[in-house]
Amino acid sequence: MPIQGEYRGMMLTIDDVDKENREFFGHCAKGEFRLQKGKESGLLRYPPTTACPWTGEREYDWVPVEGKGTVHSYAEVHHPIQPAFKEKVPYMVLVVDLDTQKGAPTEVEALRVAGNLLTADGEFAPPEMIKSVGIGTRVKMVFRQVTDGFAIPHWAIDDDAEQPENPWRYPQE
């Protein structure tokens, strides 16, 4: 049976043969961020894939990874496309460099994990909060439940972390 749930008015479906995504989102539902780690390369990868991008190896383990990182870049949407986001603009999609494996295996690589900017209690960030976030902001992962056994990862400002004085933002506000 596919896992299916409604999330902000969108129907999200994971087919039963899609075991990589079933496991990834299943761990999220338990409040755990786990990534595949290639047995040969010892390298983590995101998002879930069927083989290791560095060795092509199909064997892997799901290992827990700390959901902390730094905003690498972002999209800040002011004109919504999907009906589900009509009432949500402006909203941010963050591309976050995880602290884990940053700069490996080469210096330009990182585990860059996407998600919306949410408040610590899981609501879409209000406009004042959006204006405080940019490249360099320290963030931590939060999860939003879709249905039983299915949650998706998002990001919130990490209040315990040291924050840059002026995270980089698009200059024209």
Add this chain to the structure above:
Amino acid sequence: MSLSSVNEADTSTEKYLRGKYAICGIGETSYRRGSEESTRNLATWAIGNAMKDAGMDAGDIDGMLDYSGNDSVFAPHVANDLGIRLNFYMDVHGGGSSTEALVGIAIGVIEAGMCKTVAIYRAMNGYSQVRIGGTGARSAVPIVGDQIHHRAYGWQSAGQMFAPSFLRHMYDYGTKPEQVAAVKVAHSKHASNNPKAYYKQRLTVDDVVNSRIICKPLHLLDCCVETDNATCIIVTRLDRARDCPNPPAVIQSVAGRVCKPRGDIHLHYQGGPISTVAGHYAKDIIFPNAGMGPEDIDVTGSYDAFTFTAMLQLEDYGFCKKGDGGDYVSSGIIELGGARPNNTSGGHLCEGYTHGMSMVIENTRQLRGAADDSCPVGPDGKKQHTYDYAEGGCRQVKGAEVTCNMGWAHPGTGSAMIMAQDAR
């Protein structure tokens, strides 16, 4: 074979087919919003125009290639309508990185003896049926599996997906919105000299940066237009092309769907640098294979789904130093009258949206010396170009002998082609 060994190869050998094939025919429909025609009818119209342009009838065309996102029409249907019996066809999935890639495939299948002449087309109701921006029917498509990693975040349209690369370029290199807006200013100037263009009004940098924000850093006027149209080019061997009424645009090299490491639209962010695009790799194929460099190019056709896409490609193909794209596009070089104009038709920002083919059509016209709708025809039947680029004037580039097209799928994937005038 590794990329480096390709570059070290003797590119004058038969294998590279440099200068052996040409575009001999070009055709298009009008560029409109609300075509009130099926994509099948649009395709028939554009291919028919390209056949007329090439002086060919149904018996001269025996191959077809086309691309779409399931929003076009299959080749055997159009071939049937035009009375063409095909020896080869293929309908492929794809968008803006398709035209140049399919030219390469056409050369390959002709070389293999599978057919003699290939019509390549793209037919789309990009405004009235399947909106490229993802609005309308496309926005309500169910979200399944891998798509959850982006579409569930409201990260779906091209502008939304590319934005992190654009912003990171501004962060990495200090690129300014006003510099990038100069792409729109240049292309609107070109469009004002192109009666076919959907948007013909000349715009200023202020017009662009004061238009409303769609998705930072993209203002409304940083984004291309959505239109309904079809386009077609015909590829054949140079000796056959020489029998056609118009001068051939001779293909010097092609690169097709060259990718960054992990080059998928959703995966390339894992590699990086995310402000580098696939042209960084494609340049090492097209320039050595053509036996020339960026300095030899007279006119560029850098894909302008957005102002930023044109700039990033011009930079990563080596028309300026990495990071200097903002300076390059705001220097006047890319405007008619500048040293190396880009998209002299007005491109996707102004003329109409065709998933790249119209930019190859325009460069073919430039090489023919026929990219002009206003100058008088002389006694020899040719346009007497004034090279006066004032509004409503000439758009032929003086001395346009070599062109470079740079197709774009997304930051991680691109295609390219160098064409030249017939040296005979």
